[in-house]
Amino acid sequence: SSSTGTVDTEPDGLTLVGKEDEIKKSQRVTAKVNGREVVVFYHEGKFHAMDSRCYRKIFAHMISMLQQLGDINGHACIVCPWHKYRITLETGEGLYEAINPLEPSPTPQWKSKGVKQRIHKVTIDNGNVYVSPPDLSVNFDSDYFADKYKNSGDLAM
Numbered sequence: 233s234s235s236t237g238t239v240d241t242e243p244d245g246l247t248l249v250g251k252e253d254e255i256k257k258s259q260r261v262t263a264k265v266n267g268r269e270v271v272v273f274y275h276e277g278k279f280h281a282m283d284s285r286c287y288r289k290i291f292a293h294m295i296s297m298l299q300q301l302g303d304i305n306g307h308a309c310i311v312c313p314w315h316k317y318r319i320t321l322e323t324g325e326g327l328y329e330a331i332n333p334l335e336p337s338p339t340p341q342w343k344s345k346g347v348k349q350r351i352h353k354v355t356i357d358n359g360n361v362y363v364s365p366p367d368l369s370v371n372f373d374s375d376y377f378a379d380k381y382k383n384s385g386d387l388a389m
């Protein structure tokens with residue numbers, strides 16, 4: 233389930249995205265942070281935030297539409313329904329399953345493509361959930377689509 237959060241920017245640049253209890257109940261909320269669409273997940277006792285649009289876009293799909301949250305080798309991940317990409321909630325790394333065909337009995341192993349999806353810092357204060365503005369001094373693949381749809385008016389959900 234999901235919901236769309238209210239958005240208020242605080243003087244220190246943090247964006248209020250909702251109440252802690254409400255996001256825990258819905259497990260995700262989408263909000264605008266400095267004009268970017270961001271989705272905040274509550275998964276296994278932790279809050280995570282990342283750009284809501286997939287870093288590898290064929291269609292204008294959003295991560296906030298994804299249903300599957302799960303763990304891969306101890307990493308909480310979300311799965312893109314179209315590309316089947318796995319993205320870690322903690323770091324934004326893209327994961328893929330690879331085999332070494334030179335092995336006599338190849339066993340698939342999870343490998344990293346590197347950080348592909350921008351993640352955002354989440355702060356909890358007095359029952360409110362805030363997201364920090366992105367540090368744009370470093371670029372990630374998801375920035376292209378976040379910027380392309382920046383300030384588009386409609387949230388993904």
